[in-house]
Amino acid sequence: MTAPVKSQLLELYEFARKRIIQSMELRHCPHAGFYNPTDDQCLFCHQGMECVWMNHNDELVSVEEKSVEELRQQVLIAEDFIRSSLTPYHLSRRKCQCENCLWLRKAQEVLRGE
Numbered sequence: 744m745t746a747p748v749k750s751q752l753l754e755l756y757e758f759a760r761k762r763i764i765q766s767m768e769l770r771h772c773p774h775a776g777f778y779n780p781t782d783d784q785c786l787f788c789h790q791g792m793e794c795v796w797m798n799h800n801d802e803l804v805s806v807e808e809k810s811v812e813e814l815r816q817q818v819l820i821a822e823d824f825i826r827s828s829l830t831p832y833h834l835s836r837r838k839c840q841c842e843n844c845l846w847l848r849k850a851q852e853v854l855r856g857e
């Protein structure tokens with residue numbers, strides 16, 4: 744594995760992180776989006792998956808220490824998330840230029856093209 748792949752993964756990851764933050768309804772979260780395993784509310788919160796994902800990825804320092812394999816896993820989860828947030832309109836257009844579709848194509852390239 745080469746360094747460029749890792750920096751590409753980090754770039755992909757940063758975009759997904761912003762998307763997930765935007766999609767979370769933080770106004771209703773007593774922990775401002777930080778997963779708290781001791782709060783029962785967090786365990787039953789409908790934002791569980793995204794929130795746990797965020798929590799695992801919150802500090803960029805620790806993200807940079809992650810291995811390429813770990814980052815790949817995180818970007819794979821994010822790929823599912825981004826894809827499920829798109830309407831069929833996007834998915835049916837092969838050359839859609841919106842930032843989500845561009846991200847998805849880049850993610851596929853980086854995840855499967857190495």
Ligand SMILES: [Zn+2]
Pocket residue numbers: 833834839840841842843844845
């Ligand atoms: Zn699109």
